[in-house]
Amino acid sequence: MKSFSLVLLVVVGLTVGCGNKSTNQGSNGAQSFQLDAQHIETxxxxxxxxxxxxGVSALLYIDGEERFMGAYGQADRENNQAMSRDTIIQIYSMTKPVTxxxxxxxxxxxxxKLDDPLANYLPEYSDLKVFAGLNETGEPIYEAAQRAPTIYDVLRHTAGFVSSHGGDHPLLAISRKINPDNLNNTISQFSEKLATVPLLFxxxxxxxxxxxxDVQAALVEKLSSMKFHDYVEQKLFLPLKMNNTQWRVSKRQMEKLSAMYTRKQDGSFERINDASAYENYIKDWPLKKxxxxxxxxxxxxxxxxxxxxxxxxxDGARILKAETLRLMTTDALPAAVTDRSWLPSKGEVGFGIDFAVRIAEPASKEEASGEVGxxxxxxxxxxxFWVDPTNKLTAVLFTQFLPYGGVPLHKAFRDAVYLHDESASALNKPALETAQQN
Known part of the structure; x- marks a missing residue:
C-alpha cells in the first residue's frame, strides 16, 4: 500500500493545481456556482x-439539478461488489437530523415549546441530580440541578447527559450497568433508564x-402517540419517497448493503465480521434510536x-415550514457556553437543532472549505452531508469504515467542491500558524 502521507500530498496537489480546469455552469449564467466535476472525480x-x-460515492445537486454523481472502488471488496448509487450504507449519526x-x-x-422543561412530557427527568465531583474515598458527589433541562437543551446537546465523547467518567460505569442501549429496550425504556443516570453537568x-x-425520539413517540419509527416513516420517508431508508434491512435489500471495514494503524482495511457489522439491521429489534x-x-x-x-x-410534499427550518439552522448556542467539547474541530461553526451551522468563513488553510450559512x-x-442555502447546493458523501477520521476525505471533498468559491474555499486562506498570529 502506498504511504498515507503520499496520498495526502497527491490529493492536496490536485486540489491546488486544478484551478484552471473547465467548470460546469448552471442555468443562471456567470453568477451560478462553478463546479469542477472532473476535479471532484479525480x-x-x-x-x-x-x-x-x-470505496466512496458522492452526489451533488445545485438548484434542483444533479450536477455530480460518482462511485469509486468497492462496497464489498471480498465479493467484488462495486460501490454504486444504489449501495445501502449505515449512516450512523446522519440519523440525527432526520429525528x-x-x-x-x-x-x-x-x-x-422549546423552553418547556423536558419533564413536562417525559416525567422520568424530574428531580435530576448532577455530578459534583468525588469524595475522599473516590465516590461520586451529587448536587441538585440548578434548573430543569429544557427541550431546547435536548435539541442542542446542552442537557447534561453523560457521554463517552466527554472522555472516561465514573458516570459512564453507571450508564453501562443500566445499559439503556440494549437493543431489546424500546425507546421509551431507553429514556427511562437514561434518566436514572445523574447529569454530568x-x-x-x-x-x-x-x-x-435518542431522547428526542422518545419525545416524538410520547407527543405523537405513535411508535417513533412509524412516525418517521409516515411523516418523512413516505412523502419524500425515501424508499430505501430504514432501521431494519430486509433480506431483499441485504445484497445491496455495504460491508463495513476498520482502518488499521498502517492504513490498511480489514473487514468487520458481518454478524457484528450488521447486528443492528438484520433483526427487527425493539430499540429504534x-x-x-x-x-x-x-x-x-x-x-x-x-x-x-x-x-x-x-416535489409537492411539505414536511416543515420554512420558518421552522430557519430556526433549526440558526446557531442556538449561547455565548456563555464556552466548553464545546470537540465541536470547534468542525471549523467556524455553532450548533442549531441537530445541525452544525457555519457562522464564518474558514479561518485557515487547514480547515475544510464551506459557505457561511x-x-x-x-x-x-x-x-x-451538507446543505448550502447560499448556492442552493446539497451534497452527500458515503464511505464505510471505522473509526471516524484518519483519512482527510471530508476536507478534500469539500475543498474540491468549493474550488472556485473565493469566500468558501479554505485553500486561499492563511496557514493555521499565520491565522493564529493575526
Whole structure:
C-alpha cells in the first residue's frame, strides 16, 4: 500500500493545481456556482487508487439539478461488489437530523415549546441530580440541578447527559450497568433508564455530544402517540419517497448493503465480521434510536437534503415550514457556553437543532472549505452531508469504515467542491500558524 502521507500530498496537489480546469455552469449564467466535476472525480478516485479508501460515492445537486454523481472502488471488496448509487450504507449519526425534523413537525403542531422543561412530557427527568465531583474515598458527589433541562437543551446537546465523547467518567460505569442501549429496550425504556443516570453537568452550561437525540425520539413517540419509527416513516420517508431508508434491512435489500471495514494503524482495511457489522439491521429489534441506526442510499438521503434546501418541501410534499427550518439552522448556542467539547474541530461553526451551522468563513488553510450559512452533519463510518442555502447546493458523501477520521476525505471533498468559491474555499486562506498570529 502506498504511504498515507503520499496520498495526502497527491490529493492536496490536485486540489491546488486544478484551478484552471473547465467548470460546469448552471442555468443562471456567470453568477451560478462553478463546479469542477472532473476535479471532484479525480480527487475521490485518488483516495481509492492509492488504497486510502475501499470505496466512496458522492452526489451533488445545485438548484434542483444533479450536477455530480460518482462511485469509486468497492462496497464489498471480498465479493467484488462495486460501490454504486444504489449501495445501502449505515449512516450512523446522519440519523440525527432526520429525528430532529420529525420532532419539529410536532413543534409546528403546537405539541411543545422549546423552553418547556423536558419533564413536562417525559416525567422520568424530574428531580435530576448532577455530578459534583468525588469524595475522599473516590465516590461520586451529587448536587441538585440548578434548573430543569429544557427541550431546547435536548435539541442542542446542552442537557447534561453523560457521554463517552466527554472522555472516561465514573458516570459512564453507571450508564453501562443500566445499559439503556440494549437493543431489546424500546425507546421509551431507553429514556427511562437514561434518566436514572445523574447529569454530568448543570443544564445549559456546556455542549457535549451524546444521547440527546435518542431522547428526542422518545419525545416524538410520547407527543405523537405513535411508535417513533412509524412516525418517521409516515411523516418523512413516505412523502419524500425515501424508499430505501430504514432501521431494519430486509433480506431483499441485504445484497445491496455495504460491508463495513476498520482502518488499521498502517492504513490498511480489514473487514468487520458481518454478524457484528450488521447486528443492528438484520433483526427487527425493539430499540429504534433517534441518534443512529438508519441505513440509506445516496438518492434517498439526497431527497432529504433537497427538502431542506427547498425550505422544507420537495416535489409537492411539505414536511416543515420554512420558518421552522430557519430556526433549526440558526446557531442556538449561547455565548456563555464556552466548553464545546470537540465541536470547534468542525471549523467556524455553532450548533442549531441537530445541525452544525457555519457562522464564518474558514479561518485557515487547514480547515475544510464551506459557505457561511451552511449546515451539516456526519456519521461514525465517515459519511457526510451538507446543505448550502447560499448556492442552493446539497451534497452527500458515503464511505464505510471505522473509526471516524484518519483519512482527510471530508476536507478534500469539500475543498474540491468549493474550488472556485473565493469566500468558501479554505485553500486561499492563511496557514493555521499565520491565522493564529493575526
Amino acid at each position: 480527487t475521490l478516485q485518488q483516495f481509492v487508487e492509492s488504497g486510502a479508501l475501499v 430532529g425534523v420529525a420532532l419539529m413537525t410536532l413543534y409546528e403542531q403546537g405539541k411543545f 448543570q443544564p445549559g452550561t456546556r455542549w457535549l455530544y451524546g444521547p440527546s437525540v 433517534g441518534g443512529s441506526g438508519l441505513t440509506s442510499t445516496l438518492d434517498d438521503y439526497m431527497r432529504f437534503a433537497r427538502m431542506l434546501v427547498n425550505g422544507g418541501e420537495l 451552511e449546515y451539516f452533519w456526519d456519521g461514525a463510518a465517515n459519511t457526510l
